[in-house]
Amino acid sequence: xxxxxxxxxxxxxxxxxxxxxxxxxxxxxxxxxxxxxxxxxxxxxxxxxxxxxxxxxxxxxxxxxxxxxxxxxxxxxxxxxxxxxxxxxxxxxxxxxxxxxxxxxxxxxxxxxxxxxxxx
Numbered sequence: 001x002x003x004x005x006x007x008x009x010x011x012x013x014x015x016x017x018x019x020x021x022x023x024x025x026x027x028x029x030x031x032x033x034x035x036x037x038x039x040x041x042x043x044x045x046x047x048x049x050x051x052x053x054x055x056x057x058x059x060x061x062x063x064x065x066x067x068x069x070x071x072x073x074x075x076x077x078x079x080x081x082x083x084x085x086x087x088x089x090x091x092x093x094x095x096x097x098x099x100x101x102x103x104x105x106x107x108x109x110x111x112x113x114x115x116x117x118x119x120x
Contacts, residue, residue: 004022006029
């Protein structure tokens with residue numbers, strides 16, 4: 001698919017252009033041919049929200065605070081070279097990372113959605 005600006009999407013409507021998309025706020029708008037038989041798969045990866053003085057939280061910190069905690073503790077014990085604690089926090093971090101990955105697979109498994117064509 002080809003990215004076009006939101007303004008181009010508006011101007012391209014009705015010209016039967018296929019395989020185009022744009023981003024409008026938090027929405028993806030697709031302009032493509034829908035024949036009722038073909039399957040369209042869209043994979044979208046959002047850019048990471050960095051923490052700062054102005055952005056004190058993100059989805060990972062809210063949903064999985066232990067990832068930050070265990071990763072920080074693992075870095076600390078690695079610095080002081082405590083092998084026993086490295087193993088402990090490494091194992092705990094791996095466990096919570098796996099839980100987050102498992103939850104993401106379930107959450108991001110697409111549901112069957114029927115696409116309909118709209119004309120303006």
